[in-house]
Amino acid sequence: MVTISKDRPGVTLVNVFRTDPARQAELVALLVEATEAVMRHLPGFVSATIHRSLDGTRVTNYAQWRSAADFEAMTRHPDAAPHMMRAAEPAQGFDPNLYEVVESVGAAG
């Protein structure tokens, strides 16, 4: 189970991939495979959660890393590049950004 807390140190990657609905399942499978085979073994990886949009046009990776430096090191790692390129192929575009959590709000009452 993944937890989100503004008190947890670290950074969050939110990467929104646009895709043809006909290729959404393929893109999901590639991202799960890349996470299982490579990402989770790299220093500073905390978690990754793959989401598929209900309308079929998006796949979003919500991933937590110990630090921005660990994330940047992953992007330069030779094992990561082939997986990232394969995941990019069925996508029509992607928008990766690193974030910090500002605030979490639960339901009232």
Added chain:
Amino acid sequence: MVTISKDRPGVTLVNVFRTDPARQAELVALLVEATEAVMRHLPGFVSATIHRSLDGTRVTNYAQWRSAADFEAMTRHPDAAPHMMRAAEPAQGFDPNLYEVVESVGAAG
């Protein structure tokens, strides 16, 4: 604390706002205010987490709702519209999509 699990029922909104870095803090404040004042009181709201990108160009809302129907009802609620319009003003664009969680992966070992 917010938790993510593929076994939890419900839907996830991921809404990426693009913004001028000079207005990022204003956009964050409007989204937190809208969540506190309105969203968390509506039926089916589970949580919302507001994130700011380290480069200043994005604000992302990661929000959990009990169902797509509850989320859609929020978009039609008279209390929600003014807050959503105020949050849209300092943004240069936004990309709201509803998702389901496919898989969460933690660190190896």
